Amino acid sequence: MAAPLSVEVEFGGGAELLFDGVKKHQVTLPGQEEPWDIRNLLVWIKKNLLKERPELFIQGDSVRPGILVLVNDADWELLGELDYQLQDRDSILFISTLHGG
Amino acid sequence: MPAPQCASCHAARAALRRPRSGQALCGACFCTAFEAEVLHTVLAGRLLPPGAVVAVGASGGKDSTVLAHVLRELAPRLGVSLRLVAVDEGISGYRDAALAAVRRQAARWDLPLTVVAYADLFGGWTMDAVARSTAGSGRSRACCTFCGVLRRRALEEGARLVGATHIVTGHNADDMAETVLMNFLRGDAGRLARGGGLGSRGEGGALPRCRPLQLASQKEVVLYAHFRRLDYFSEECVYAPEAFRGHARHLLKLLEAARPSAALDLVHSAERLALAPAARPPPPGACSRCGALASRALCQACALLDGLQRGRPRLAIGKGGGARDEEGPPPPPPSDPGSAPGPADGECGAACKERCE
Numbered sequence: 001m002a003a004p005l006s007v008e009v010e011f012g013g014g015a016e017l018l019f020d021g022v023k024k025h026q027v028t029l030p031g032q033e034e035p036w037d038i039r040n041l042l043v044w045i046k047k048n049l050l051k052e053r054p055e056l057f058i059q060g061d062s063v064r065p066g067i068l069v070l071v072n073d074a075d076w077e078l079l080g081e082l083d084y085q086l087q088d089r090d091s092i093l094f095i096s097t098l099h100g101g
Numbered sequence: 102m103p104a105p106q107c108a109s110c111h112a113a114r115a116a117l118r119r120p121r122s123g124q125a126l127c128g129a130c131f132c133t134a135f136e137a138e139v140l141h142t143v144l145a146g147r148l149l150p151p152g153a154v155v156a157v158g159a160s161g162g163k164d165s166t167v168l169a170h171v172l173r174e175l176a177p178r179l180g181v182s183l184r185l186v187a188v189d190e191g192i193s194g195y196r197d198a199a200l201a202a203v204r205r206q207a208a209r210w211d212l213p214l215t216v217v218a219y220a221d222l223f224g225g226w227t228m229d230a231v232a233r234s235t236a237g238s239g240r241s242r243a244c245c246t247f248c249g250v251l252r253r254r255a256l257e258e259g260a261r262l263v264g265a266t267h268i269v270t271g272h273n274a275d276d277m278a279e280t281v282l283m284n285f286l287r288g289d290a291g292r293l294a295r296g297g298g299l300g301s302r303g304e305g306g307a308l309p310r311c312r313p314l315q316l317a318s319q320k321e322v323v324l325y326a327h328f329r330r331l332d333y334f335s336e337e338c339v340y341a342p343e344a345f346r347g348h349a350r351h352l353l354k355l356l357e358a359a360r361p362s363a364a365l366d367l368v369h370s371a372e373r374l375a376l377a378p379a380a381r382p383p384p385p386g387a388c389s390r391c392g393a394l395a396s397r398a399l400c401q402a403c404a405l406l407d408g409l410q411r412g413r414p415r416l417a418i419g420k421g422g423g424a425r426d427e428e429g430p431p432p433p434p435p436s437d438p439g440s441a442p443g444p445a446d447g448e449c450g451a452a453c454k455e456r457c458e
Contacts, residue, residue, distance in 0.1 A: 014335035
């Protein structure tokens with residue numbers, strides 16, 4: 001049984017355009033049976049934050065290739081990617097790399 | 102699972118794992134390593150000798166922002182000076198915002214900035230005008246082919262204006278890999294032959310060009326910008342979604358999921374290609390109009406502009422398209438659904454900096 005969690009979700013590199021241009025979101029995730037991990041955070045984001053064109057952010061149960069995920073400033077690769085279990089006050093940043101430079 | 106310790110300083114928590122070595126580094130040590138690698142790329146390839154005046158192609162985007170920042174850090178060690186050159190293609194709703202980002206950067210870094218506009222250089226032809234002229238059927242955007250060629254010319258002009266001896270652009274490993282794939286997919290033997298190597302020597306009077314970030318993966322460029330808190334412009338060109346490069350990019354992303362080093366490996370392969378004798382391009386001559394390097398009578402830029410002026414914009418796109426003097430009244434606007442923007446020999450093919458062609 002997971003208690004409600006307070007986390008910061010941030011979007012950058014152009015990804016914010018899918019979220020009304022808002023970069024930082026303070027989010028309270030409700031208490032639920034299973035623990036909160038990135039996998040179900042993405043489901044929550046798709047349902048509650050994503051304003052348009054979900055296929056540009058999510059592919060299958062993960063993020064679209066080309067979107068980097070940092071948890072507390074660390075690449076999610078180091079933390080188990082979708083399986084990383086969220087902690088209270090975590091900061092999750094999604095940076096899109098899909099544009100010209 | 103907690104992140105491991107940084108393998109370099111052993112003091113901070115690791116922030117990422119480097120794709121090639123698998124080494125886990127903290128943000129600060131990663132940035133130091135990234136800068137050291139760019140320095141090594143430049144020194145080992147003798148790309149920017151001491152005393153060079155380096156024109157940095159600056160678009161406001163992530164790659165040229167990182168490029169300018171890193172070179173600014175390395176400039177004292179290299180003994181070079183930098184000038185920012187930004188190209189205004191005349192794409193409303195896109196380029197104006199990007200240029201604002203470049204202006205902020207020039208001010209913050211105290212670097213001279215010169216902006217060159219297509220409208221001034223190419224007789225009023227903005228990209229928006231080219232797009233309208235080339236609109237119609239076709240599976241991919243033809244205007245992006247124009248933009249790649251004209252941008253290259255514009256950058257050359259801007260570099261000359263500021264007295265540069267060298268030009269640098271921010272192409273990263275993923276860009277180079279996409280270009281390799283595009284050239285294969287379109288059967289462009291000429292570009293495949295010329296595309297490898299770290300830079301072009303500058304034949305036919307052109308300034309030498311190089312891409313110091315060529316061995317850096319796109320992901321690492323973005324992470325560097327993140328850890329250094331660099332401000333860049335991150336919207337897609339309005340024409341990009343329909344450009345051919347998108348297919349190559351998509352394919353590359355799929356490949357990278359299975360093999361993280363795919364981009365670097367593709368570039369590695371392309372650099373080592375030897376063409377069959379029948380495929381080797383003829384030695385280039387000089388454009389009869391402007392004197393630039395060209396495989397045909399007119400260089401690519403002159404041929405494309407010629408086609409636009411005559412109302413036949415697709416003249417110089419496609420393998421058979423070249424400059425041919427034709428008499429007679431200008432024909433009606435082009436409508437040939439069959440021809441995709443294929444390769445046209447001419448100047449050596451540089452990847453358009455935008456994620457579009």
